[in-house]
Amino acid sequence: MMKNDNQATKQPSNQATKQPSNQSIHDLIDHIPYTLRTQINQIDPRIDVFWQDHLLDLFKAMSAQERQNVAKQILAPKRIAWNAEQKIFEYHHNQADNLEQAIAQVPANAKRMKAFALKLPDHLNALKTMDDVVKIAEFLENLIGQIHKQDVQDSVQLQRAKQRLLTEFIYAAADIIKQKKEFLIPKTVRGLNLPIIKTFINEVYLKHQLLGYWFKTLRNRQLADMPHEVLNQFLRQEQRIRQLEVVRASKYLFSIAPSLEYAVNPFTIRRFLLEERLFGGSVLLNGVALNTAMLANCDDIYIAKFKKQIDLVITIEASVSRAIIDFFAEIEQYHDDVLLPMLFEPFKSVQNIDVAVAERLKQYEKLLTQRILEPMTQAVSKMAKNNDECEYLYVGMRQLFGSIVQSFQDFQTLPAVLGNETATTLFAQLVAYASFLEKRRTEVFVHQSEVDWANHHNRAQEGLNKVRDWVNKQIKPYRDLVKQVAAQQELMEKPVGFIGKMLHTKEKQQEKLDELKKEMRQTAWGVHQNIFHMPKDFKEQMVHLEFDSLLITNEMQRNYAYPAGNNGMTRLPVVLTLPENRTEFDLSAFANELHNRLAAAN
Numbered sequence: 001m002m003k004n005d006n007q008a009t010k011q012p013s014n015q016a017t018k019q020p021s022n023q024s025i026h027d028l029i030d031h032i033p034y035t036l037r038t039q040i041n042q043i044d045p046r047i048d049v050f051w052q053d054h055l056l057d058l059f060k061a062m063s064a065q066e067r068q069n070v071a072k073q074i075l076a077p078k079r080i081a082w083n084a085e086q087k088i089f090e091y092h093h094n095q096a097d098n099l100e101q102a103i104a105q106v107p108a109n110a111k112r113m114k115a116f117a118l119k120l121p122d123h124l125n126a127l128k129t130m131d132d133v134v135k136i137a138e139f140l141e142n143l144i145g146q147i148h149k150q151d152v153q154d155s156v157q158l159q160r161a162k163q164r165l166l167t168e169f170i171y172a173a174a175d176i177i178k179q180k181k182e183f184l185i186p187k188t189v190r191g192l193n194l195p196i197i198k199t200f201i202n203e204v205y206l207k208h209q210l211l212g213y214w215f216k217t218l219r220n221r222q223l224a225d226m227p228h229e230v231l232n233q234f235l236r237q238e239q240r241i242r243q244l245e246v247v248r249a250s251k252y253l254f255s256i257a258p259s260l261e262y263a264v265n266p267f268t269i270r271r272f273l274l275e276e277r278l279f280g281g282s283v284l285l286n287g288v289a290l291n292t293a294m295l296a297n298c299d300d301i302y303i304a305k306f307k308k309q310i311d312l313v314i315t316i317e318a319s320v321s322r323a324i325i326d327f328f329a330e331i332e333q334y335h336d337d338v339l340l341p342m343l344f345e346p347f348k349s350v351q352n353i354d355v356a357v358a359e360r361l362k363q364y365e366k367l368l369t370q371r372i373l374e375p376m377t378q379a380v381s382k383m384a385k386n387n388d389e390c391e392y393l394y395v396g397m398r399q400l401f402g403s404i405v406q407s408f409q410d411f412q413t414l415p416a417v418l419g420n421e422t423a424t425t426l427f428a429q430l431v432a433y434a435s436f437l438e439k440r441r442t443e444v445f446v447h448q449s450e451v452d453w454a455n456h457h458n459r460a461q462e463g464l465n466k467v468r469d470w471v472n473k474q475i476k477p478y479r480d481l482v483k484q485v486a487a488q489q490e491l492m493e494k495p496v497g498f499i500g501k502m503l504h505t506k507e508k509q510q511e512k513l514d515e516l517k518k519e520m521r522q523t524a525w526g527v528h529q530n531i532f533h534m535p536k537d538f539k540e541q542m543v544h545l546e547f548d549s550l551l552i553t554n555e556m557q558r559n560y561a562y563p564a565g566n567n568g569m570t571r572l573p574v575v576l577t578l579p580e581n582r583t584e585f586d587l588s589a590f591a592n593e594l595h596n597r598l599a600a601a602n
Contacts, residue, residue: 030415032069034344035225036062038410039248040074042216045091047174047207049199050250052089055080073415099124102168106161113150113158117165124169127176132184133197137269140173140201144209156546156555156580170210174202188275189283190309196252196289200272203249204256208267213434213549215267216406217399218246218253220329221336228295230303235290235310240329242315243395256287257314258395276314285312319388327379328396331372335400339367343411358422365426369571372400377569380445387447394437394445401434429572431551432543432561436568439540439548444567457567463534463541464562464574468598470527471591478587481520488513524587531560531578543573556580564601571601 039058045051059067075081079092103117123143130136147166152158183194208215223236223246235255239246245256245266259266266286276284288309294302343364347356376397384390408427417423437444443456492509535544543561545551551559558578565571574597579585 030069030073031346032066032073034340034407034410035222036066036070037074037344037413038216038407040070041410041413042248043078043080043250044207045078045080046093046171047202047210048250049178049195049202054250055089074413097168097171099165099168099172102161102164105164107158110153110158110161113152113162113165116146116150120165120169124172124176127173131180131182134186134270134273136177136183136201137273140205141268141270143169143173152547156558159546160555167210170206174206177201177206186273188273189312190275190285190288192273192289196291197273199249199252200254200287200289201269204247204254204267204272205269208265213402213405213431214409215402216248217402218248219336219399219403220332221340230295230306234307238310240325242313243392243399244313245399251291251293253290253292254287255290255310255313257285258399283312284314285309286314288313319386320392321385321389324379324384324389324392327375327383328393331375332396332400334371335404338371339364340407342367343407344414347416353416354420354422357417357420361422361426365572368404373565373572374570377566380569381453381567384447390445390447394441397445398434398437401430401437405430405434425575426572428545428551428559428575429561431549432545432573432575435543435548435561436563436573439543440563440568443540444569453567460541460563460568463538464564464598466534466538467531467562467576467594470530471587471594474523474527475587475591478520478523481516481523482588485513485516485520488516521583524585525582527587527590528578528582528585531576532558532582534560545575574598574601 036058040055043051043055048054059070062070071082075089079094081090081092082088083090099120103114103120106114106117108114120143123139127136127139130139144166147162147169150162150165152162177198180194180198183197185192185194185197220236220240223239224232226232231253235244235246235253238244239255243258245258247254247256247267254272256266256272259271265271272287274286278284288306290306291302343360347353347360376393380390380393384393405427408423408430411417412420412423412427440456440460443459448456488509492513535542535547541563543549545559545561557580559575560578561573561575563569564574576590576594576597578590
């Protein structure tokens with residue numbers, strides 16, 4: 001089971017009291033509505049351009065109790081406080097969080113990474129002198145790409161150091177972008193200006209690089225809840241048809257065309273800047289910015305201009321039936337209307353809070369499986385009639401699962417859920433499923449025969465079958481050795497007589513015990529090392545969570561996810577945990593964990 005190494009220091013602020021009925025009262029008082037929680041969770045003062053104005057606008061619409069809850073549960077951990085004298089929110093930066101410290105934490109024996117890291121301050125000094133926005137885009141995308149490519153030599157410690165380096169480089173670059181007073185901007189039909197580009201660079205591109213799967217985009221339900229009809233009607237409909245990625249920033253809403261090419265990031269700066277001119281003078285756009293303040297002012301000319309620009313956003317000419325579009329709308333609606341409210345409903349039960357959380361998560365996974373994963377598998381394998389429809393389902397599922405991961409991360413910030421092991425494990429499964437959507441895209445989201453689907457299903461099972469075979473082959477000999485070691489230790493405790501001493505019986509018994517222990521360790525270590533080196537040979541059939549995502553919960557363990565269900569689609573992945581140190585590996589306990597996880601996946 002995954003364990004968070006920070007878990008011991010995290011304590012819920014509303015733990016159950018001796019009077020269980022009070023739990024319900026505390027939950028209701030401490031409750032922050034999901035829509036509010038998710039908006040404030042994504043505020044990051046180190047990267048957001050207009051975060052103070054945005055937060056102040058949100059606070060104006062809150063009740064007094066909500067303000068108190070938000071300040072205590074969300075803002076305080078973020079080191080954000082209200083300055084009553086100046087009437088402004090302030091961020092108190094932890095001075096230990098900086099690029100210099102991140103560079104210092106790169107081990108000296110990682111010579112290439114260390115040499116690369118030491119050059120980053122000079123690169124940032126160069127960024128300060130740049131004003132050409134295209135060159136800035138190329139600079140940032142190049143440097144961040146180089147950080148991603150740094151070889152961590154299969155070391156979790158180095159992986160964490162690389163992530164810290166990436167984080168602090170992004171924050172340092174974001175601060176430089178914030179301070180810039182002018183940009184050299186190419187002429188565009190959208191009239192892109194300094195505030196728009198600064199906000200896109202920081203709150204879309206850099207924040208996406210920082211957060212990965214945790215990066216938040218707006219889904220149809222959130223647009224439907226917005227007050228202005230250009231959002232709750234026009235943009236909502238356009239998002240559904242064009243599968244737009246809609247990003248809420250501190251001052252703007254960005255509507256971005258999805259990327260259909262494998263491994264192409266839709267949120268890059270250069271892609272946003274690009275305006276493709278076609279023969280005849282027409283223009284295609286990859287993204288559009290909407291200043292939300294202009295909606296409040298009901299500027300009809302501005303709104304008409306926005307709608308015209310949305311019409312120019314690139315749309316893939318696709319042969320997608322109404323049945324496919326309606327199907328996906330239905331499962332997304334189910335997530336919005338049932339799964340999401342269920343997840344965030346206040347805990348009213350008189351049960352122990354851990355039991356209440358476990359039961360909710362069990363029901364959540366059950367409904368997610370029955371109403372989203374299984375129907376989606378049926379749609380892509382049976383209902384889709386061509387590659388365009390498979391592509392539509394892929395983009396939709398990728399966006400939906402991004403929303404699921406983001407929502408679950410917000411769920412984990414609830415006072416009653418902080419540090420909960422069951423939630424941590426389920427979150428790892430959700431992240432792994434999202435990873436497999438990309439890793440196994442060409443084996444799932446393509447129009448294929450039943451034979452090809454079956455072959456891809458079998459291939460998806462290869463990794464987990466290998467683990468099962470290794471464990472099944474060694475578990476009986478291992479457990480026999482465990483019994484023999486116990487028996488030999490019991491024998492060692494018995495006294496020997498004079499003749500036994502003369503014959504060095506104890507020494508011989510110790511030698512036998514040492515031999516048995518060595519054989520037992522080697523049996524377990526063989527399985528440990530086989531699994532440890534699997535990611536190199538099973539790149540598409542495994543997700544190594546510490547390396548394939550930003551999810552490092554404990555440097556002393558590794559977590560491997562394997563596809564489960566029909567072609568890896570109808571069940572959440574099986575996640576298995578391995579200690580970093582092979583001497584701590586208990587094959588018998590691992591075999592039990594494997595058995596339980598496989599049973600749960602069936």
